[in-house]
Amino acid sequence: MTPHPDFETLELPLSVTLGSYHLTVLTAADVEEDFEAVTRSRSVLQGLFGPTWPDGLTLENNLTDLHWHHREFTANRSFAWIIRDVAGTYLGCCYLFPTIGGRGAGEAAYWMTDTPKRHAHLAAFGPLYEEWMKGQFPPPYTLRFTNNAHF
Numbered sequence: 001m002t003p004h005p006d007f008e009t010l011e012l013p014l015s016v017t018l019g020s021y022h023l024t025v026l027t028a029a030d031v032e033e034d035f036e037a038v039t040r041s042r043s044v045l046q047g048l049f050g051p052t053w054p055d056g057l058t059l060e061n062n063l064t065d066l067h068w069h070h071r072e073f074t075a076n077r078s079f080a081w082i083i084r085d086v087a088g089t090y091l092g093c094c095y096l097f098p099t100i101g102g103r104g105a106g107e108a109a110y111w112m113t114d115t116p117k118r119h120a121h122l123a124a125f126g127p128l129y130e131e132w133m134k135g136q137f138p139p140p141y142t143l144r145f146t147n148n149a150h151f
Helices: 028-040 059-074 118-134
Strands: 015-018 021-025 079-084 090-098 105-112 142-147
Touching (some): 028 090, 105 118
Antiparallel strands (some): 079 090
């Protein structure tokens, strides 16, 4: 598997700290914790990655997804991290996807779990993630940011 042309020389870390948030690469080892977070947050995730996701998601499907995310990360094709707080609590995920079939643009998405502090975390994390992501590319690379704040 070859890197996406925009990411051929991009070296994003497996883990990074952004303010009080710690990102770690999403892997199959996280399947149970990730599955629980996604299914518990279904109502605030629908529409973020398609009209019905994560409806019908099974633990087995999620494991397949996590293997795919990790393989894409190691091949420099797309990137996925878990977002944790300083205590190590799973708060959500963030991603970097190139524009399919194109160059010079991509999408950086992030979501937080369905908790009373979700909007506060989105408001605090979003600017940190956006600033970090924008710093990874030389101009005129265009990033579109999406999140689950509108749910």
